[in-house]
Amino acid sequence: MTSSNLLLEAHFLHIPKQASLSNGFRLVNWKKETVSRCGSSLCVDHVADLSERTSSLHNNNKAKPPRMVVFSSDGPITENKQDANNNILHSLCSYGKLTDACKLVEVMARHNQLPHFPSCTNLVRGLARIDQTDKAMCILKIMVMSGGVPDTITYNMVIGNLCKKGDLRSALSLLEDMSLSGTSPDVITYNTLIRFMCDNGKAEDAVEFWKNQLRSGCPPYMITFTVLVELVCRYCGSGRAIKVVEDMAVEGCYPDIVTYNSLVNFNCRRGTLEDVALVIKHILSHGVELNTVTYNTLLHSLCSHGYWDEVDEILSIMYETSCTPTVITYNILINGLCKAGMLSRAIDFFYQMLEQGCSPDIVTYNTVLGAMSKEGMVNEAMVLLALLRKTRCCSPGLITYNSVIDGLARKGMMEKALALYNQMVEDGVCPDDITRRSLIYGFCRANLVEEASQVLKETSNRGNGIRGSTYRLVVQGLCKKGEMEMAVQVVEIMLTSGCKPDERIYTAIVKGVEEMGMGSEAGELRKKLRQWKLLREV
Numbered sequence: 001m002t003s004s005n006l007l008l009e010a011h012f013l014h015i016p017k018q019a020s021l022s023n024g025f026r027l028v029n030w031k032k033e034t035v036s037r038c039g040s041s042l043c044v045d046h047v048a049d050l051s052e053r054t055s056s057l058h059n060n061n062k063a064k065p066p067r068m069v070v071f072s073s074d075g076p077i078t079e080n081k082q083d084a085n086n087n088i089l090h091s092l093c094s095y096g097k098l099t100d101a102c103k104l105v106e107v108m109a110r111h112n113q114l115p116h117f118p119s120c121t122n123l124v125r126g127l128a129r130i131d132q133t134d135k136a137m138c139i140l141k142i143m144v145m146s147g148g149v150p151d152t153i154t155y156n157m158v159i160g161n162l163c164k165k166g167d168l169r170s171a172l173s174l175l176e177d178m179s180l181s182g183t184s185p186d187v188i189t190y191n192t193l194i195r196f197m198c199d200n201g202k203a204e205d206a207v208e209f210w211k212n213q214l215r216s217g218c219p220p221y222m223i224t225f226t227v228l229v230e231l232v233c234r235y236c237g238s239g240r241a242i243k244v245v246e247d248m249a250v251e252g253c254y255p256d257i258v259t260y261n262s263l264v265n266f267n268c269r270r271g272t273l274e275d276v277a278l279v280i281k282h283i284l285s286h287g288v289e290l291n292t293v294t295y296n297t298l299l300h301s302l303c304s305h306g307y308w309d310e311v312d313e314i315l316s317i318m319y320e321t322s323c324t325p326t327v328i329t330y331n332i333l334i335n336g337l338c339k340a341g342m343l344s345r346a347i348d349f350f351y352q353m354l355e356q357g358c359s360p361d362i363v364t365y366n367t368v369l370g371a372m373s374k375e376g377m378v379n380e381a382m383v384l385l386a387l388l389r390k391t392r393c394c395s396p397g398l399i400t401y402n403s404v405i406d407g408l409a410r411k412g413m414m415e416k417a418l419a420l421y422n423q424m425v426e427d428g429v430c431p432d433d434i435t436r437r438s439l440i441y442g443f444c445r446a447n448l449v450e451e452a453s454q455v456l457k458e459t460s461n462r463g464n465g466i467r468g469s470t471y472r473l474v475v476q477g478l479c480k481k482g483e484m485e486m487a488v489q490v491v492e493i494m495l496t497s498g499c500k501p502d503e504r505i506y507t508a509i510v511k512g513v514e515e516m517g518m519g520s521e522a523g524e525l526r527k528k529l530r531q532w533k534l535l536r537e538v
Helices: 050-059 082-094 098-110 117-129 133-145 152-164 168-180 187-199 203-215 222-236 238-250 257-270 273-285 292-305 308-320 327-339 343-355 362-374 378-390 398-410 414-426 433-445 449-461 468-480 484-496 503-515 519-531
Strands: 008-011 068-071
Touching (some): 098 133, 152 187, 203 222, 222 238, 257 292, 362 378, 398 414, 414 433, 503 519
Antiparallel strands (some): 008 068
């Protein structure tokens, strides 16, 4: 027996005479142990005299173990017919016995049997998922030679695997086989190959590849063209990308505004505004109209770099054309101005939105309210919050309330902060650690440490976490007021709440009390901490 012979360990399977596989996805009604009993070997079945063996087994009180016979691939495959082998193939694939299924398909091909096509499709996909690309390609070839036409998804999975392995030659060869078999490559096929070429220093090869595909009758997929142009821009620069756009027009692949927006966005993210200007000039020279996405991308980049004169110029162009600013446009402007510390102008844009009939969304409100609170404009923030509560398009959320409460706490307006906190709860917005920490810090700044400790206790009772620095601030404030008993209670809360800082936190608390000129209070607190074995004896 030669090394090419495939040895098959055959079990006699209890398959009813009427068993058949009417389609590739219906499991026939035979014993479940069919495949599990096979182990790592390939199971095939004698079809001849099957009914006699089944009858004799049923007549015996004790069923005898199945006979095991070894056959060479040069001889009859245990006299199995095509349908019986396809039943086994389907079951092997269903149970994940991919290696055995591969062997069976190869043997069936040698004996001029047509393997069940849907089972082969599932087999190829399964092999591709476990990176058995060579075996997957072998089964693909058998499918094609058997007269089948594998679908695009199956081919794409194998081509993707070949690209991951760095085998571009095999991937391109499989693409050619794919077309010859009657399966049309799609956007995913081309994108996979083009991305691999460009990412591996073969951007020019990718350009030539796409040209050749267009010349061969490939549809001018705009998504693939956009991907190619952006990758060429990334690896070869904007000048080369624009040249590719011009060359592809000759091949019948014309860019649209989405392609150009991709170039604008890429250069804006890189901060190469000279290249952005080059792309915009090319767009306008070819009579393509900029859309809102283009303008928003430009504005975002200009705001990030602080080019406010250019921002005004872009806005003027938008007002003159049909591309009026949207809520996204205003959010970009307001956010950029707030980050640049130009709050008054941001507020002007906010009210300009309202005049233009453009309704602000929650992002707009949160951006302006956050900036107002940080700048101490809490009264204006309260007015804006009241306006938000009256609108129907959106309602205040956790971030909204946290921003205003923090602003009020920073200004020491704790009565309003507490009232807003209660309003927040009534509105069904659940406060978080940031909310309570803002209240605690505000109470401590206002020398209302008793109220701070009360919030701390409520927070602890709810099981919410509090930072060690917050506890330290409250303890120091209580010690400053001589409320040593309450300070000790806060330390106890700290211990029972699950906050387990190391000794340095407790040392810092005692040191802070000492630095306030309260030596006796510090000594008393140190004594308590040593009793609890939180501080070591010096």
